[in-house]
Amino acid sequence: MSEPLWSRSAADLLPDLKTGALKAETLMRAVLDQVAARNGPVNAFSHLDAEAALAAAREADGDLAGGKAPGPLHGIPFSVKDLLAVKGMPLEYASEAFAGQVSGDDALAIDRLRRAGAIPFAKSTTPEFGHKVLTDSPRQGVSRNPWNPEFSCGGSSGGAAVAAAMGFGPLHVSTDGAGSGRIPASCCGIVGLKPTWSAVPHETTTDLFGSLTCIGQMGRTVADVAMMFNVMKGPDPRDPWSHGGSPAPVVLPQDPLAALRGLRLRYAPRMQNRWVDPDIEVAVGAAVDRLIAAGAAQVAMPAGFAIDTASALVLMRAYQHARFGSLLDEFGGRMDRTARLGLTPQPETQTYPRLAAAARARTDIFREVERLFDGADIFITPTVASPALPAGQASDEPLVVDGVDHGPLRDSWYPYTIPYNASGHPAISIPCGLSSGGLPIGLQVVGRWHDEARLLAVAAALETLQPWAGHWAPLAGKGQPS
8 A cells, every 4th residue: 555645755755746757736735635634633833825835836747747847856845934934924923913924035945945846835833932942822822742632742843843743744944042943853753953053044033143043954754854954055145154064965875874883972861950751861872872883982971061051041032032022012911921021131130241141151152062072973962851741831830750840941851952052063853762651752963063964864874773754643643553
C-alpha cells in the first residue's frame, strides 16, 4: 500500500513533482485535506490560505507543463510562523494589537522559498510576540501536543512543530530566540535547526545588532531541513550578520556514519539545572553511546564551564520592550498576562547599569561557548530537561514533576538552548526516543559558527542509527510501526 501523500518527505516527493508524475495541486489538496481532518484538536495554524495555495499549485503545474524548469523545491507546501511576513497573509504576532494586519511583502527568507518553487499555505501559531516557550495566546488559543493533547507542544514555534509532526506539509519556517525552534521540535518529535546567527538573513527585525532571534527550519527528516536551509541561507546587504557563511549548499554524506569517524564530541547531561528526567538522560546518553560506537570519540568538558543565562534574559526582554512596549497602554489589558509582565520594565533588572552589564556578558557567553570547541567538534545536550509540559503550564510557574519543584523553567527546563542565541552558534534538535509516558525526547547538537554542514551530517547519522521517520504522532492518524 502506497504512503499517503501528506506523510511523504519533501525529498521523496520532489522527483515526482519535478517530472510532473505528481501534480503540485494534488499534493496541496492532500495536505489541506489532512489539515481539515486533523487540525482541530492540535490548533497548529492561525491562518490557512487554501484558495491562494491551490492557485499557486495550479500555476506551478502549468509552468512545468509549459516547459519551465522546476525550482529546487518545486510544488512543496510550507507554513510560516506568525512572526514573519508572508505577502497577502496576516502578520498578527498572536496579538490583538496587530489584529487584521496583512503583509504587503515577503520577508527575504520566505521570498527565497517561493523563488525555489515552494508554496506557502498557512501561518503557524505562536504565543503573543513569541515571548515564551509555550504556545498559547488569547488571540490564537492553545496549541497542543500531537502525541498527547493534554500536554504542551512547547514554543514559541509550537504551531510549526505540531504541523510537521501531523503531516501538515513537509516544511515549516520557525524562529528561535532562546530555544523557540528547538524546544517544540523536541516536544513534538521532529527535527528543528537554529542556524548560525543570520545565516538566514533576518532583515525585517527592528534591531539587527541586538536581536537574539534566528530564522530556522523544521521538518520530519534531516534531508528536508537541509534542503530548506540551503534555499534560505546566504547574505543580504540589509543584514550585516548574514555575511561570512559559505555560499556552497550543504550536501549530506552518502554514508552518514562515515562522518562520525574521528568526530570529537563533548556531552553534558546537565547545564545549570540540578535535575534531568531519567528517561531523558537514558535516551540522550544512549544516543551518545551509539555515536561513539560508530566511530566518534568523547572528550572531557572544559573546566569551570558556566553560562550567564540571566544576562541573556535581560537582553531578550529589553529587545522585546523596545519593539512592543509602546503597545502596553492601549492593549495591555488584552495581552497574555506573561507577555504583559515581560514587556513591563522591572526596576531590579531593567536598568541602564544592568543592561550594560548584560551587553558585556554577551561577549563572555560567546567566548565561553567557543571553549567547547577547543579540542572538540560538536557539543551534545538534551534539548530540554523533561518531556513536554502539561498544556496548562504557565511560563512564570516552576517546573514541577511528581510534586517536586525544580525551579523556574528558564533555569530548570531549557537552560540547554539559551546560550547559543546570545553566542550565535548553530544548534539542532533531533528526536532520539520516547519517554515512558509516550512523549518524544530530543537531543541537541551545537556546532561552530557556520558549521551547519557538520551538524546536519551528525543529525543524519543519528537518524540512521535510530530511524525515526516511521514514528508518527498518534493524532496524525497514521499507524505506528510494529
